[in-house]
Amino acid sequence: MPRTQFKDVQVASSKTARGINRSIVLNLIRKRQPISRADLARVSGLQRSTVSLITEQLIREKWVVYGPTGRLPRGRRPTFLQLNDRRAIVVVDLRPETTTIALCDANGRFLSQQGIPTPPDAHAAATKLSEEIQQLIASHPDLVFEGIGVSVPGRFDEHQQRVVFAPNLKWQEFDLRGPLEKATGLQVELENAANACVLAEAWFGHAERTRDIVVVTVSEGVGVGIFSNGQLVQGWNGMAGEFGHVPLDPTGPQCGCGARGCWEVYASHCAALRCYHESKAAANGPTFKQLLSLAESGDILALKALDRMAQGIGRGMRMIVAALSPQEIVFVGEFTRLWDRVGPVIEAAVAAAVLMGKPPRVRPAEADPSTARLRGTLAMVLQKHFGPAVKRGTRLKVFAA
Numbered sequence: 001m002p003r004t005q006f007k008d009v010q011v012a013s014s015k016t017a018r019g020i021n022r023s024i025v026l027n028l029i030r031k032r033q034p035i036s037r038a039d040l041a042r043v044s045g046l047q048r049s050t051v052s053l054i055t056e057q058l059i060r061e062k063w064v065v066y067g068p069t070g071r072l073p074r075g076r077r078p079t080f081l082q083l084n085d086r087r088a089i090v091v092v093d094l095r096p097e098t099t100t101i102a103l104c105d106a107n108g109r110f111l112s113q114q115g116i117p118t119p120p121d122a123h124a125a126a127t128k129l130s131e132e133i134q135q136l137i138a139s140h141p142d143l144v145f146e147g148i149g150v151s152v153p154g155r156f157d158e159h160q161q162r163v164v165f166a167p168n169l170k171w172q173e174f175d176l177r178g179p180l181e182k183a184t185g186l187q188v189e190l191e192n193a194a195n196a197c198v199l200a201e202a203w204f205g206h207a208e209r210t211r212d213i214v215v216v217t218v219s220e221g222v223g224v225g226i227f228s229n230g231q232l233v234q235g236w237n238g239m240a241g242e243f244g245h246v247p248l249d250p251t252g253p254q255c256g257c258g259a260r261g262c263w264e265v266y267a268s269h270c271a272a273l274r275c276y277h278e279s280k281a282a283a284n285g286p287t288f289k290q291l292l293s294l295a296e297s298g299d300i301l302a303l304k305a306l307d308r309m310a311q312g313i314g315r316g317m318r319m320i321v322a323a324l325s326p327q328e329i330v331f332v333g334e335f336t337r338l339w340d341r342v343g344p345v346i347e348a349a350v351a352a353a354v355l356m357g358k359p360p361r362v363r364p365a366e367a368d369p370s371t372a373r374l375r376g377t378l379a380m381v382l383q384k385h386f387g388p389a390v391k392r393g394t395r396l397k398v399f400a401a
Contacts, residue, residue, distance in 0.1 A: 122174030149377030194223030196376025266312030314349025
């Protein structure tokens, strides 16, 4: 008989119920807009008076606005409600070489997007990002800014309020949230890039009815985001999912984390480029994007490098399947441009790793690889309003109406 830890139980109160009802109404508006109050009451099961109180509050808070007026054969013509597309969120994708800063509305539409060279250290990054975000806010005085979301190629420790593990950035532990909040006056949410991609799938993809998803991000490194039983798994100190730094061969190439033979040294962009350089000596080799273009044009050595990378990705799938037994595995990365070639190799590796039962579905992410992390950070900020109220420290539980 499992023993209940009552000290961890959050007692439901009228405030909790109001928060849940608010989330239900707000999510229904997001998913079904434009929608009338009568339809909101019918679909949600809430009383019309409750729906009216909630929607009036959302209108006062500028989350919801009046839309078109409907037409009925008789009776009062309903006024439809929709999300306020003047509500804006700044999203940042921090990567080793280039950092992308984008502006989104509450519906997930990108209003602007720009890339800047990633500064050489954390202090310079905080200063540069603060300046860019302040300029972005000043140039859009007509928008209501809700917050800032940042995806990082590492792990954010909620307790320490610091990024504690980012080997591909080659930065020491650093605080990015504090300087950004101080400079902009907006609340900042940070999340690991793979976790952000999980949220992007849950919010903007067709994964809302799938309760067990693993998202594998492949870029300069390999990250794994875990969505288990309808919740984002973060583990102790936010370090859950670091499969990319599990050694597959202790005598293999050195990884950015300091160990040798980690999964990501066989499965990342660097692995493909290393294979290409070994096959064709060149003073200035191609970037990964250029390697993809070479492969698309039929370059034999580029195709060989991508095949080797796909095999490297497949090597790590036994860990994922055996440890997590997901219903679905989603891949995010520029390499998915050649999914017709690399996909079957990865799918075969996943199928071979299944000990019993049906293998998980394997597919590339629905979102463009360049926007998946940005969409995830947007969902991370919106979750505070669209998800049910949870205590600080429990982190995100994805809610979809």
